Amino acid sequence: MMEKEMQKTENVSATERIRNVKTFVPRVDIYEDKDSLFLVADMPGVDEKTVDIELEKNVLTIAGRVENGRIKDGTLMYSEYEIGDYERVFTLSDEIDRDKIVATVKNGVLRLELPKAEKVKPKKIAIKAA
Amino acid sequence: MRIRNLLPSVQRAAANDADHPFYSLQRQMNSLFDDFFTGFDATPRSLASGVGAFSPSIDVKESDKDFVIRAELPGVEEKDIEVTVTNDAVAIKGEKKEEKEDKGKNYYYMERSYGSFNRVIPLGTETDADKAHASFKNGVLNITIPKSAQAKAKGTKVPIKAT
Numbered sequence: 001m002m003e004k005e006m007q008k009t010e011n012v013s014a015t016e017r018i019r020n021v022k023t024f025v026p027r028v029d030i031y032e033d034k035d036s037l038f039l040v041a042d043m044p045g046v047d048e049k050t051v052d053i054e055l056e057k058n059v060l061t062i063a064g065r066v067e068n069g070r071i072k073d074g075t076l077m078y079s080e081y082e083i084g085d086y087e088r089v090f091t092l093s094d095e096i097d098r099d100k101i102v103a104t105v106k107n108g109v110l111r112l113e114l115p116k117a118e119k120v121k122p123k124k125i126a127i128k129a130a
Numbered sequence: 131m132r133i134r135n136l137l138p139s140v141q142r143a144a145a146n147d148a149d150h151p152f153y154s155l156q157r158q159m160n161s162l163f164d165d166f167f168t169g170f171d172a173t174p175r176s177l178a179s180g181v182g183a184f185s186p187s188i189d190v191k192e193s194d195k196d197f198v199i200r201a202e203l204p205g206v207e208e209k210d211i212e213v214t215v216t217n218d219a220v221a222i223k224g225e226k227k228e229e230k231e232d233k234g235k236n237y238y239y240m241e242r243s244y245g246s247f248n249r250v251i252p253l254g255t256e257t258d259a260d261k262a263h264a265s266f267k268n269g270v271l272n273i274t275i276p277k278s279a280q281a282k283a284k285g286t287k288v289p290i291k292a293t
Contacts, residue, residue: 008187027241027242027243028239028241028242029237029239029240029241029242030237030238030239031235031236031237031238032235032236032238033235033236038235040242042204042205042242042269043204043269044202044203044204044268044269044270045202045268045269045270046268046269047267047268071189071191071198071200073191073193073198074191074192074193074194074196074197074198075191075192075193076157076189076190076191077190077191077192077197078161078188078189078190078251079157079189079190080187080188080189081187081188081189081202105268107203107204107205107206107207107208107266107268107269108202108203108204108205108268108269108270109204109205109269
């Protein structure tokens with residue numbers, strides 16, 4: 001059971017693609033603090049050149065290509081993972097300041113920082129002594 | 131099954147046999163038996179770590195000359211990985227650290243896992259441990275271990291003389 005859980009999830013809803021490879025849904029963590037929303041995705045095998053982030057209206061798509069993932073020669077003794085591309089779609093609310101989104105990739109992990117728009121940040125209201 | 135798999139016109143030619151569901155079942159069965167018969171040297175993957183803890187996925191390929199091992203270790207730092215090669219096995223040890231800055235924040239999704247891992251892969255053939263080399267790029271670890279001269283020499287062709 002658990003083994004299944006560890007494996008990559010294939011993206012079954014992916015549309016017909018040109019590349020003849022499988023597409024997987026990357027595992028993500030999403031969390032927020034008072035200024036920003038953070039999205040962290042595990043995408044082993046991608047680097048800054050092969051990762052693609054697209055924001056169209058309020059739909060954020062993260063995609064990654066994995067090149068040369070397969071070991072070419074020899075017989076497969078163990079195979080616990082499959083090679084494929086990554087794709088996942090998120091819907092953003094208006095509360096994100098789109099111009100200030102920052103993305104970095106390191107060690108196969110994509111990190112997005114989505115700053116909240118000024119208007120939705122929590123504000124402290126000073127109370128005046130009357 | 132996806133509909134496009136049923137349509138001959140768009141059916142992808144199975145890129146290689148390994149992709150075929152039947153072979154994948156066979157492979158799973160094989161690894162099940164392997165886990166059992168290699169004794170407790172090779173911790174079955176499902177028991178290799180605690181529930182929900184991180185455990186890398188590993189691919190191992192064997193050719194005449196060497197073994198190539200690939201492991202997916204997204205988010206692990208190079209310095210946190212330890213690869214030990216003995217004569218007939220390789221151990222990959224390390225830790226995927228949870229970023230400390232995350233603490234105390236509101237989580238909406240938590241699908242990634244963290245923790246330390248230790249996997250031992252028996253190779254079943256003598257290797258030249260001194261000549262092994264490993265690289266780590268974009269969260270994928272690559273290890274190449276040449277087979278020992280002895281192991282390679284197995285199966286030398288014997289010329290047959292006509293009498």
